[in-house]
Amino acid sequence: MNKPQQTVLIVGGSVAGLTLANMLEKFGVHYIVLEGYDEIAPQLGCADQVMSLIDRPIRDSYLRNPDGSLIKHYSGIREGEMFLEILYNNLKRKASVLSGQRAVSVKILDHGVEVTTSIGEVYRGDVLIGADGIHSTGRKEMWxxxxxxxxxxxxxxxxxxxxxxxxxxxGISSPIEALLGGIHYVHNHNLSYLVLTGLGGRVYWFLFVKLPVPLYGNDIPRYTKDDEARLAQEHALDQVTTTVQFGHIYEARTSSTLTPLHEHVFQQWHFSHIMTIGDAAHKFHPLTGYGGNAAIETAAALVNHLLSNRNLNWSDSEINAAFSAAQNDRHDRASWLVADAHEYQQRHALTTPLWRILARILPLFINGDAVFHVLGQKYVGASRLDRLPVVKRQHAVPYDDELPDKPLRPVWLLTGLGVITQGILYRVSNKLLLPLQVPTTFEGAPLRDHYTGIGSVDKILTDTTRPDWSNCLSSRCQRTPNLPANSIWDRVLVTGHWSDLATVSFDLFTKEVADAVIPGLGFGYILPTALMLGPFENKDTWQKFVVLWQPFPIYVGVLVAGVSTVFRRQKTTATVSGLKMKQRQASDRPSKQDKATQSTLKLVYAGGAAATALVHLWAVCRILSSSDLSFSAVFGNPSFFLPGSHASTPKDDVLLFFQRDMLLNAATVLAHNVFRILHLRSLGYVTTKQAVAASLVTVVAQPAVGPAAAHIGFLGWREDVFTKVQRRISACN
Incomplete structure (x- = not known):
């Protein structure tokens, strides 16, 4: 005997309801949608016309001051079709969507649920899903x-x-010629505007006005057309742009509505065979657009758990377990996003003196890529349908379920650990790095005090040559050449361009930059270092090279930026004449270029790690093979690292200073590496097992190959981690 068909009753033809219907239809589950209005997606205004972000031309976004003047211009991607219409048209069984049938009452049966509609029709199903908005009948009946x-x-x-x-x-208005196409976010005092142009030049607009005091529950009014007209008149002279006022937009309206904006995540979303999703479970402020996304996510989480049993044997306990699991998956994330949407509106409405200042300043220092990555973090934890394959589309930020392991949150714990560690190292450095006796000569020659003619600059440059380089470098370090080399390599990797490259996201690191790293390091670091280590017969010349070496991180950064720009221009010039071939090969180039970039980076990392490891091993061999040297003499006696200890002579004090400096430098590099490994784990880019293994290897590598080689090797491994994640999210793999 065949089992009776399972049925899901969906109250509400909203984004949540129609999305759930599409998902159930995909898995062959019978559903009935009960919509109170006489048609799906009626002309209620623009609140339900959710803007998709796929397959449409680039549009302009404008952030504006209260007077309509421009703060910042961004580029984004928006699409102007009605999302509800898309969801409805995609359904194969449109006969299961019943309009004009508002749910009135609900009754729990022995193993199901019964709904009576506004026209007296009665429908029975196994479960009831309330997707009928903030004033949900489904939720009221469930309560x-x-x-x-x-x-x-x-x-x-x-x-x-x-x-x-x-x-x-x-509301929606007819086209306005003076309004620039795109999206306009207008800051104002205790209010804000969102105005965007759609297909055919139509204008979709929102005016958000802060209430004098928050209202709750039944005290929140249902507004009338007279209320709307009065509020519109109050703000008719508000500037949306420098040439368009809100009054111009309102006068051109074809439809409009005044509504209160509830913001809340309900504590319980389900009981027995009833569950709520969408605005019936979590109501967002609409400025961010999170509400539609959250409705889709909750529908996906519900379907995942409701259909986890392939036999669809929906017993009372299984349904309750599925509903509970879906709520557990979504409640915390929905609460976070509701709070974030509220804060986003608070910033746009300039509700505090601080935001009135920052609203003008922050956008000037944040480009479109940064905005994209910050906003992207709100979406990477989204739920997905587990039983359907994900369509491959190129994207820049990986979703959580595309990563090797689940991201760990909150990240402030890791940040706090990093701050504490750096604070400890800083305090230890203040205890160990005691002031040196200031010499008055350099290798017996007078100290230069004139370099640029600028007094303050010359004083700084003079101080950089005051440690007695003749005693430190010529005498001691000629016998222990690894000491300055190791220390300098650590410095370039921690404070120079290498660490900058390591923090750049893989999708921003171009081949031109990778190709520029080698000449940048060669001329910006290696050459100045070789000249500094001399020695020169002319002590005045030697002092100049010592000073010349100091700002090597700047040299490296400027050279890499300049050389990469030259490479980029040469590439552009070379491809202009071959435009047709360029277009024909466009789909293949990103993958090939990424591989070329990765090959160049591997060469740089491997070469740097090998070179510094050889220097370290050579120094170790020199110490082991020489009767005049010992590890304690070169790297320092443990007792010398106690706070307050001094060497017997000023010359040895300088060496002790450099030994302590090298120790602290190595400790800082090690802490940096371990912190970055933990950061990768917190992002989910590596598994816990990989993070533990990488940390152990980093610790062991410090004495084995030296801090510099260990650090460069870590950077190479980290780049490989980024590359693997990139392959996971690439449409070309």
Whole structure:
């Protein structure tokens, strides 16, 4: 005997409801959608016309001051079709979507649920999903039934705690010639605007106005057209741009509505065979657009757990477990995003003196890529349908489920650990690196005090040559050549361009930059270092080279930037004449160019690690093979590293200073490497096992191949981690 078909009753033809219907249809699950309006996606304004982000031309985004003047211009991607219409048209069984049938009452059956609609029709199903918005009938009936059957399951009068901080007029207007195409975010005092142009030049707009005091529950009003007209008149002279006022947009409206904006995540989303999703479970401020995404995510989480049993044997316990698991997956994330959306609106409404200052300043220092990556972090933890393959599309930021391991949050714990570690190292350095006796000569020659003619600059440069280089470098370090070399390599890797390259996201690191690293290091670091180590007969010349060496990180950065720019221009010039071939090969080039970039980087990392490891091993061999040298003489006696200890002579004090400096440098590099490994684990880019193994290898590598080689090797491994993640999210793999 065949099992009866399982049925899901969906109350509400919203984004949440129609998305769930599409998902259930994909898996062959029978559903019925009960929509109160006479048509799906009625002309309610623009609130439900969610803008997709796929396959449309680049559009302009403008961030504006209260007077309409421009703060910052960004480029983004927006698309102007109605999302509800897309969801509805995609359904194969449109007969299962019943309009004009508003749910009125719900009854729990022995193994199912029964819904009575506004026209007296009765529908039965195994589960009921309330997707009918903030004023959800499904949720109200769920509360009623839960309070009758299980008193205390739901909080007492939770509706009275639902807050409203803002009200909003939203609408659609006819094209306005003076309004630039794109998206306009307008800051203002206790209010803000979102205005965007759509297909055919139509203008979609939102005016968000902060209430004098927050309202809650039943105290939140239902606004009338007269309320809307009065509010619009109050703000008619507000500048949206320097040439367009809100009054111009409002006068050109074809539809508009004034509505309160509830913001809340309900504590319990389900009871028995009933569950709520979308705005019925979590209501967002609309400025960020999180609400539609969250509705889709919750629908996906629900389907994942509801269909985890392939036999679809929906017993009471299985349904309750599925509903509980879906809520557990989504509740914390929804709460975080609701709070984030509220704060986002607070910033746009300039609700504090601090934001009134930062709103003008911060955008000037943040480019479009930075904005994209910050906003992208809100979406990477999204739920997905586990039983469907993900369509391969090129994207820049990996989703959590594309990573080797689950990201660890909150990241502030890791940040706090890093700050504490650096604080400890800083305090230890203050104890160990005691002031040296200031010499008055350099290798017996007078100290130069004139380099640039600028007094303050010359004083700094003079101080850099005051340690007695003749005693330190010529006498001691000629016998222990690894001491300055190791220390300098550590410095370039920690403070120079290498560490900058290591922190650059893999999608921003071009082949031209990779090719420029070798000449940049050669001429910016290796050459100045060789000249500094001399020695020169002319002590005045030697002092100049010592000073010349000091800003080598700047040399490396400037050279890499300059050389990469030259390479980029040469490439552009060379490809202009071959434009057709360029277009024909466009789909292949990104993959080939990425591989070329990775090959160059591997060469740089391997060469740097090998060179510094050889220097370290050579120094170790020199110490072991020489009767005049010992590890304690070269790297320092442990007792010398106690705070307050001094050497017997000023000359040995200088050597002790450099030994302590090298020790602290090595400790800082090790802490940096371990912190970066833990950071990769917190991002989910490596597994816990890989992070532990990498940390152990980094510690062992310090004495084995030297801190510099260990650090360069770590950077190479880290780049390889980025490359593997990039392959996971590439549409070309």
């Amino acid at each position: 009623r039934i839960g309070n009758e059957l299980s008193p205390g399951y739901f909080p007492v009068d939770e509706w009275s705690t639902v807050p409203c901080h803002y009200r909003c007029i939203f």
